[in-house]
Amino acid sequence: MFKRQTFPCLILLLLAVLLVQPPVFAETSSPTANPGDTAWMLISSALVMLMLPGLALFYGGMVRRKNVLSSMMHSFVALGVMTIQWIFIGYSIAFGDSIGGFMGNPLDKFLLRGITPETLTGTIPEYVFIMFQGMFAAITPALISGALAERIRFRTYVTFILLWGTLVYAPLAHWVWGGGWLSQGHLLNGLGALDFAGGTVVHLSSGISALVAVILLGKRRGYPSGDMLPHNLTFTLLGAGLLWFGWFGFNAGSAVAANAQAGLAFVVTHIAAASGAIGWLIAERIHQGRPSALGAASGIVAGLVGITPAAGFVAPWAAIIIGFGAGVICYWGVLAKGRFGYDDSLDAFGVHGVGGTWGAIATGIFATIGATGLVLGNFQQLVNQIIGVVAAGLYAAAVTFILVKVLDATMGFRVDDEQEQMGLDQVEHGEVGYNF
Amino acid sequence: MFKRQTFPCLILLLLAVLLVQPPVFAETSSPTANPGDTAWMLISSALVMLMLPGLALFYGGMVRRKNVLSSMMHSFVALGVMTIQWIFIGYSIAFGDSIGGFMGNPLDKFLLRGITPETLTGTIPEYVFIMFQGMFAAITPALISGALAERIRFRTYVTFILLWGTLVYAPLAHWVWGGGWLSQGHLLNGLGALDFAGGTVVHLSSGISALVAVILLGKRRGYPSGDMLPHNLTFTLLGAGLLWFGWFGFNAGSAVAANAQAGLAFVVTHIAAASGAIGWLIAERIHQGRPSALGAASGIVAGLVGITPAAGFVAPWAAIIIGFGAGVICYWGVLAKGRFGYDDSLDAFGVHGVGGTWGAIATGIFATIGATGLVLGNFQQLVNQIIGVVAAGLYAAAVTFILVKVLDATMGFRVDDEQEQMGLDQVEHGEVGYNF
Amino acid sequence: MFKRQTFPCLILLLLAVLLVQPPVFAETSSPTANPGDTAWMLISSALVMLMLPGLALFYGGMVRRKNVLSSMMHSFVALGVMTIQWIFIGYSIAFGDSIGGFMGNPLDKFLLRGITPETLTGTIPEYVFIMFQGMFAAITPALISGALAERIRFRTYVTFILLWGTLVYAPLAHWVWGGGWLSQGHLLNGLGALDFAGGTVVHLSSGISALVAVILLGKRRGYPSGDMLPHNLTFTLLGAGLLWFGWFGFNAGSAVAANAQAGLAFVVTHIAAASGAIGWLIAERIHQGRPSALGAASGIVAGLVGITPAAGFVAPWAAIIIGFGAGVICYWGVLAKGRFGYDDSLDAFGVHGVGGTWGAIATGIFATIGATGLVLGNFQQLVNQIIGVVAAGLYAAAVTFILVKVLDATMGFRVDDEQEQMGLDQVEHGEVGYNF
Amino acid sequence: MKKIECIIRPFKLEDVKEALSEIGIRGMTVSEIRGFGRQKGHTELYRGSEYTIEFVPKLKVEIVVPEDRVDEVVNTVVQAASTGKIGDGKIFVIPVDETIRIRTGERGPAAI
Amino acid sequence: MKKIECIIRPFKLEDVKEALSEIGIRGMTVSEIRGFGRQKGHTELYRGSEYTIEFVPKLKVEIVVPEDRVDEVVNTVVQAASTGKIGDGKIFVIPVDETIRIRTGERGPAAI
Amino acid sequence: MKKIECIIRPFKLEDVKEALSEIGIRGMTVSEIRGFGRQKGHTELYRGSEYTIEFVPKLKVEIVVPEDRVDEVVNTVVQAASTGKIGDGKIFVIPVDETIRIRTGERGPAAI
Numbered sequence A, B, C: 001m002f003k004r005q006t007f008p009c010l011i012l013l014l015l016a017v018l019l020v021q022p023p024v025f026a027e028t029s030s031p032t033a034n035p036g037d038t039a040w041m042l043i044s045s046a047l048v049m050l051m052l053p054g055l056a057l058f059y060g061g062m063v064r065r066k067n068v069l070s071s072m073m074h075s076f077v078a079l080g081v082m083t084i085q086w087i088f089i090g091y092s093i094a095f096g097d098s099i100g101g102f103m104g105n106p107l108d109k110f111l112l113r114g115i116t117p118e119t120l121t122g123t124i125p126e127y128v129f130i131m132f133q134g135m136f137a138a139i140t141p142a143l144i145s146g147a148l149a150e151r152i153r154f155r156t157y158v159t160f161i162l163l164w165g166t167l168v169y170a171p172l173a174h175w176v177w178g179g180g181w182l183s184q185g186h187l188l189n190g191l192g193a194l195d196f197a198g199g200t201v202v203h204l205s206s207g208i209s210a211l212v213a214v215i216l217l218g219k220r221r222g223y224p225s226g227d228m229l230p231h232n233l234t235f236t237l238l239g240a241g242l243l244w245f246g247w248f249g250f251n252a253g254s255a256v257a258a259n260a261q262a263g264l265a266f267v268v269t270h271i272a273a274a275s276g277a278i279g280w281l282i283a284e285r286i287h288q289g290r291p292s293a294l295g296a297a298s299g300i301v302a303g304l305v306g307i308t309p310a311a312g313f314v315a316p317w318a319a320i321i322i323g324f325g326a327g328v329i330c331y332w333g334v335l336a337k338g339r340f341g342y343d344d345s346l347d348a349f350g351v352h353g354v355g356g357t358w359g360a361i362a363t364g365i366f367a368t369i370g371a372t373g374l375v376l377g378n379f380q381q382l383v384n385q386i387i388g389v390v391a392a393g394l395y396a397a398a399v400t401f402i403l404v405k406v407l408d409a410t411m412g413f414r415v416d417d418e419q420e421q422m423g424l425d426q427v428e429h430g431e432v433g434y435n436f
Numbered sequence D, E, F: 001m002k003k004i005e006c007i008i009r010p011f012k013l014e015d016v017k018e019a020l021s022e023i024g025i026r027g028m029t030v031s032e033i034r035g036f037g038r039q040k041g042h043t044e045l046y047r048g049s050e051y052t053i054e055f056v057p058k059l060k061v062e063i064v065v066p067e068d069r070v071d072e073v074v075n076t077v078v079q080a081a082s083t084g085k086i087g088d089g090k091i092f093v094i095p096v097d098e099t100i101r102i103r104t105g106e107r108g109p110a111a112i
């Protein structure tokens, strides 16, 4: 009984702590936010937030009917708990004063202290910047849930993403965006590893972690078998549409202003999504004879993943290649699981891991705007990209390995066989998705 | 036959009147709108509009299959008729020249007369302000439909919301935002009752009216019984996601500019939604053993309702308490219906009435930015909040009481038993939701 | 085998061509984009993009279960292939140097050459303008798919929209917006044909083409019969909601700035959508006894179509008439197919063709802001509108006639009877929408 | 033992279930079916066009009972499910050779 | 009376219904079922992975007729529903002891 | 021939199918049904309110076999589908007069 209450108690304790914190007063600081940039970053934050319901649909449509709510909850609960984690320590670890280039000081901006509505980050209120970045912190662990779907315990999942977000995501964000060792001006010849909107920080890290987790946790009961078909592909298509929509905020918002770079990021993002869909559909057509709706949805996401690190650095023509390549390569990526025999339920690794790697490398090749890639003769950038991928991948994999092992041993990560057969909706949430 | 045509005739008559109105010419006025603020308020208006399809899904998923279209129509038709009502007289009653602090002069801005594209409200075109406010006028009566779902006649509902919007919503908006007696600078020690984005005007008023209406109209046939389960919780989750997304416009848009206050409202809104979900899930976990998807969706909305009046006035740490509190308190609020035996189908009172009250009081307690609440020692503000709640609640309850009584006696508010059994989709709309 | 590979080869060839293009460098040009306007146009572009998933739901809900994915794919694949076409030549044909007022030079801006992130169109980056316009190019051919649903081959459809977009849409866009012969300052007394956001270019052209195509291709097997009912009207309602939301970008974005005109376009768009729904519901009520959810969804779209050409030119009171009129007239428009015996599956002609014509004419009647219509005594404008409708309609019809004939003879446009019976999802995509 | 298959209107399920409970019937199996019969000719209007709905949604209720209770059950269902309008449905009585409860393996009347 | 249960391919419903109408059969009951039989081995590709669909969607059509019409109905269905490919389905003829029309209480052949 | 109708728990389908395959049964028909029986009393909580779920989702598996295999099939299903908890379901054995394969017109045991 005591154990069951630990989590709520923790929350209540923290809330109590808050109450003694001195209230924050508005200060008058001379420079004020630019309304146009602020408008764009407010809506960009909202757009990225919408990606979580989008992801819930995208994933929820692919699982079996009996797990649809469970799968959707993986995204929704991530939005819930990661937001709170971000406010307490996540933002501070990612963007606080750097401790040796590895992570920010978690206490520096603990509970956003010292920040008022008038505090600016560039031309926008820091509060808005915090929100924009916080949405990334929420969606990244949720991406992993695609690999684990249909077999895991809800409370272990919640614990896992809280720890993973704190130990993997926030430090990686610091490395690349928070002034850490992979940022421009630091190591790697001072060029840094380019990652405009999170190819490595978001997609590669979640994809590789997904792979490690499913290898450790094992296959779903009966996998592969005929009754593991997607239960509602209309949701998956709609989810892909919402993800595409939200990704405009994700990528073009990463310019942190409504400027020329935002315009560039928007156009290449859109092109890559379209090319990704075309690439995947053509691959399907050639390999399995028919282009499918699931293929279109998958290709859209693959193209978007691929362009993410490159979005502020490449020209439209390069976006066609990156997107199309992502569609084809990720199609090949999802086939891999059949060959190697792990059970990545909804291809979190096949799409985000493989696509994230492709995107990071492609950025090193095609960067021509505000950075110089291989096509402009700069081989060093490509090397840096690969170093970034390897470093982030190894780090994420190692921490995930430990987390999964520990949580499985202590809390138990998987439901038992009978529960898996009955479906997680009923077992974990006491509900069913549809009462038609 | 004559009676059936009354409504269309009325519309045509009004349209005829319009034609004689002199055409509006564009005037050149020196100050022009700020593009950044205008951009933000355009998109905020669109975001609030999207809350109605979101509400349609949120509610539609919770009813039985046979009433899904009927329930969704309650939101969609509100968007239709309240928009037209707003253009004709609603806006004028809310924001026209005050008649003794009670309501605006309905003829002052009848059919938006005197307003041109160049007319400004603050830094944005008045047309945009009208739209932003008009979306609030549409969603507020639609919230009530959650209480009445599965048993009411469509035409009576349409008549009800038109009257309620005119006699309850528009005056209340005037009281608080249109320069009425609850506004700052007026009564109540000049402090007014704080209501940043509509905790009292929108949520409390609709919630209390919902309660009055269901008590008067009585329970659904067979309530409570096992086949009244939500028919599609995936819709309810998606609806909650869209509401969350749209609420950024609702709350952060209430700053009526893309400024520091909008940023603050955004961050506390997001935090409260997340905390609300966590609060509700923990309450469920403790009370019924399992956190549910319906609980997550409900907690999100509860948190959003709770923060609404406070959004521009409280710090992030307070948003955690307000949101978490809303989740827990509204969970308790929905349990009440079982105890007291009324049939609030989808808990419009339990969430909006209870959550709106909590939010109004919490604003009086936690306000620290641009206002001073109890935590800064200002007891008066808390008193004002309570006066605001009681006044608005009593007024809304009284008018609703009369409206429901009169409409029930004249038009009939409920369908008959057989129709209720067959389902409103077929009986009222001649359709069914799904032909699988 | 060779034939099957033609399409992918073509793509690869084009991609190869791209690689030899010199990389685009950022130039420093003195004027920079206005952040507020840019923010609004970024989000407007995203909003129009969201209309395609919206359309996918709107249409997908109306077909039979066995064709739901096929129908949704018609919208999604349009977003894919038309985006790429737009980048290669579409934008250049629409907005490149005019060749005699008929079309832009396709090579002028081939693959967006000569454009950098700093290039401006008005106060926004040209890249953003390209995207905004590109979304229109994607949705217009997708509208046609509503007429052809449930019977056509996927690959022929893809080929058709690529050709139609190139030969019909892009030239029409040039005529009206790209400095062509229907633009202001050119023929027609110098007044041009008013088309604010695409009543003629988008809706009339797609609607009339839809009519021509279905007359040539013939009815669905068994039409009309009882089992052709919409399979999921909740999707259709949600789709209508997303279309309404996205249409704010479509119309208010057509001001290409966050200014007074955008505010006007927003308010009249919203009013017309609401009035359209009311108009259709009243027409249904009178004619068939009950207002329906499908009617509400249809009326919303009809109202939006009707106001599209007028959005920047008319006052709110006129929007009520235009929207209400569109609802009633389009209701009559969809009845026509029963009378004339063609099978416009989802009423692409009945809504977009009829509504687009009504909107174009109504613009000539009611324009009072920044243009003068019949109500201000300018008969010439009405004449111009009619000339615009007739010219665009005839041109679209003629080219569509040839395209359909040629494609039917070469690739085959329809699936065979057995395939039609089995459903396009399984036959064309190897999937089913739902595995409940 | 006999299996009594009743085709009824969906909204009559509650009434039928209650009527059967009153006479002590505690078990039944329900499935969604679509019926085609005299009731045909029903039309629905979608966008003003008439569609003939040939297959009407119905429920099938299956009740297995000992022979001596057949008449009682049939009469109860007839009463509870009847509205007097075309389309009320049918009852078919079908012989059952054997009945087994899976949980216990019990057979015959003891199994239901 | 006999109940003729036909398991058919979903897209054959229209044909079966029409063929039965032609021989004067005016009533039937249809339900969605999933079949498992020789037809197994069918695979679908989702994201390039093969899934064996063991249960194939079928329709069950139930027609109750007097004994003397059984052969006619069976032959009609066989003709209308057959494609010659594995998975066309089965027909089972099951005895019916009694038939009742709920609306009127009529029994026997008059009830159908 | 007999038709063996088994009402089972949904998640037991896989086990039942495999057990039947092992004894050489290659054909069956499955449909989704809702059952009402002793198992009633199960409640679900939605927003803290208890709802009594009277109709529990079950599957009906229908297997037509020659008379001499009935016992074997019944026993197999009983074993595979049993959990020992209330609600495991029932098996009903129903006589079948005739069996026809639509594809070939074959009749009798050859048809299944």
Ligand SMILES: Nc1ncnc2c1ncn2[C@@H]1O[C@H](COP(=O)(O)OP(=O)(O)O)[C@@H](O)[C@H]1O
Residues within 6 Å of the ligand: D007, D034, D035, D036, D037, D038, D039, D040, D056, D058, D085, D086, D087, D088, D089, D090, E026, E027, E028, E029, E030, E062, E063, E064, E065, E101, E102, E103, E112
């Ligand atoms: N011959 C039949 N065989 C099987 N089911 C039948 C038969 N005739 C009718 N039914 C079922 O009974 C239902 C009601 O029959 P119908 O003829 O419409 O009305 P009524 O029962 O009032 O005469 C039908 O929808 C169908 O499901």
Ligand SMILES: Nc1ncnc2c1ncn2[C@@H]1O[C@H](COP(=O)(O)OP(=O)(O)O)[C@@H](O)[C@H]1O
Residues within 6 Å of the ligand: E007, E034, E035, E036, E037, E038, E039, E040, E056, E058, E085, E086, E087, E088, E089, E090, F026, F027, F028, F029, F030, F062, F063, F064, F065, F101, F102, F103, F112
């Ligand atoms: N023994 C059986 N009992 C019940 N249903 C069966 C049986 N065998 C086959 N079926 C049903 O008949 C359908 C068709 O059978 P199948 O063996 O695939 O092809 P065919 O009928 O052409 O031989 C199956 O999908 C199943 O629904």
Ligand SMILES: Nc1ncnc2c1ncn2[C@@H]1O[C@H](COP(=O)(O)OP(=O)(O)O)[C@@H](O)[C@H]1O
Residues within 6 Å of the ligand: D026, D027, D028, D029, D030, D062, D063, D064, D065, D101, D102, D103, D112, F007, F034, F035, F036, F037, F038, F039, F040, F056, F058, F085, F086, F087, F088, F089, F090
């Ligand atoms: N008399 C009956 N007629 C038809 N179906 C029945 C009957 N009794 C039970 N059933 C079916 O069997 C299922 C299980 O029965 P139940 O009484 O709950 O448990 P058990 O079989 O373990 O005794 C029910 O859900 C219902 O579908």
